Amino acid sequence: MIRALLLAAVLALCATGSALAGEERPTVAELERELWCPTCNAPLALSDAPVADRIRAFVRARIEAGDTKSEIKAKLVESFGEDVLAAPPREGFNLLAWVLPLAGGLAAVTVLGAAALRWSRTRGNEDPPHDASANGRGPLDPDLERRLDEELARFDA
Numbered sequence: 001m002i003r004a005l006l007l008a009a010v011l012a013l014c015a016t017g018s019a020l021a022g023e024e025r026p027t028v029a030e031l032e033r034e035l036w037c038p039t040c041n042a043p044l045a046l047s048d049a050p051v052a053d054r055i056r057a058f059v060r061a062r063i064e065a066g067d068t069k070s071e072i073k074a075k076l077v078e079s080f081g082e083d084v085l086a087a088p089p090r091e092g093f094n095l096l097a098w099v100l101p102l103a104g105g106l107a108a109v110t111v112l113g114a115a116a117l118r119w120s121r122t123r124g125n126e127d128p129p130h131d132a133s134a135n136g137r138g139p140l141d142p143d144l145e146r147r148l149d150e151e152l153a154r155f156d157a
Helices: 002-024 028-034 052-067 069-080 092-123 142-156
Strands: none
Touching: 002 069, 002 092, 028 052, 028 069
């Protein structure tokens, strides 16, 4: 158990280091996935609009100057507004874009779980039919019942 916790802690530290490396030394391709073209509302990586080319050139220049990913994004937001970001920032009113899908998913799982639990309890409480009249066909004719018993007795012998 202690080994598993130690391994999880080491893996978490390794993941944090790589995330910080991406923040401090971003690549153009990495930022292209996180930015949108303000003209055509497409990911920057897929846009061939002139403004997208200017944004790519700006990103390259800022990377060469040593800016972090956050600094580059802040400068682009200052110039183009928050629409240049592929994902809204996790603060203020934009936090709803991150929280509402999670809350909706949790609510859906809760409702489906409650419905399944209720359905399984009602299905288990039903009594099976005890006689032929319970299935809606009515009782068997006594002569037919006698013949059926005779036929079944022949198969048992």
